[in-house]
Each structure stands twice: as structure tokens, then as C-alpha cells.
Amino acid sequence: MRPIHPGGLLPICGARPSPQECNLLTEEAPGIRLCFNTSPENTVEALRRWIQA
Template sequence: MNQQNVNASTVLSIGLHPSALDYSRYPGLDEATLTARIDAAEAALRAAGFDIVSCRLPAEPDAAADELRRCASLGEFRVAMIGAGIRMAPEHTLLFERLVNTLGDIAPGIRFCFNTSPETTIEALRRWV
């Protein structure tokens, strides 16, 4: 990636707000730990030359779509990264669909990338930026 080609607000980073997760499914993980991991990953993205807008969403699909629209109004984005917490949990399938379709409506042609954890976000973005 050529860092000079990364424009302000290029990446829309989308994930569940740490307060929206059911931690009983994730032994050894709690809200404070996840928040710290997300914050560290976002700092690493910025250090790597990415300009990002972080969009941490509620789990309820309608409220999440509204918040996504608000986040997307903050810039023009070439890439949207949708986190694993939304995509990989079966109970969030409707939420994932709603977000993809909302982005398709408000940002036609946007590219999508997907991580498997906060720590793999840079790798996911480098595939498309």
C-alpha cells in the first residue's frame, strides 16, 4: 500500500459496540478487554497511515442502520471493514444483512473487507486499499 494514496476518511470501520455483546459466549473476554483491543487496533491502523472513522453499533438492526448512516455521513469512503463480531455470530445475521444493504444504498461501489479479530484489521484493509 502506498500511504500517500490513503485519503482522509477512506476507511469506515464498522463493528458492534463492546457494550452490545453477550460475553457469556466468549470465555475470558469482557467489555474492557474488547474495548482495549479495538482501541489498540484503531491506533495501529492510524499508525500504518490509514484514516478511519470508527462506527461502533448497537445490536438492534434498525438502530444500527441509523447509526451507520450517521457515521457514513462523516466522509467519503472507499472501503468498509465489517468486524467479525457482526458477521460470525448467527444471531447477528439480520444485522449483517441490514448493514451491507444500507451501505450499498448510501455508498454505491464501496468495497468491503472483513477481519477475524481486531488484530487482523490492517491485513484485511491492505487487501483492498
């Protein structure tokens, strides 16, 4: 799997991925970090949590 964006950030909009899909992402891209929001309005908050982790 090739990186989509040179900065390593790939926004995925729509339905939340299943645990199996998250596992696949982490297996195919070691070191990937996932963050989730509950609405478009709190996307920045989700990214801030990701950066602080």
C-alpha cells in the same frame, strides 16, 4: 448518506453486519467497498486485501 471521512474509510467495530445491512450500505453509497477482519490483530491484513482487490 454523507461520507463520514473524506478519505472514504469508515471503520466499524463490533459485530459483523448482516447481509441486509451490507446491501443497505452498498445501495446508499454506490462504489463503497467493504472489508472484514476476524480479530483486531488482523485488521491490517483485511485492509491489505481490500486495497489489492
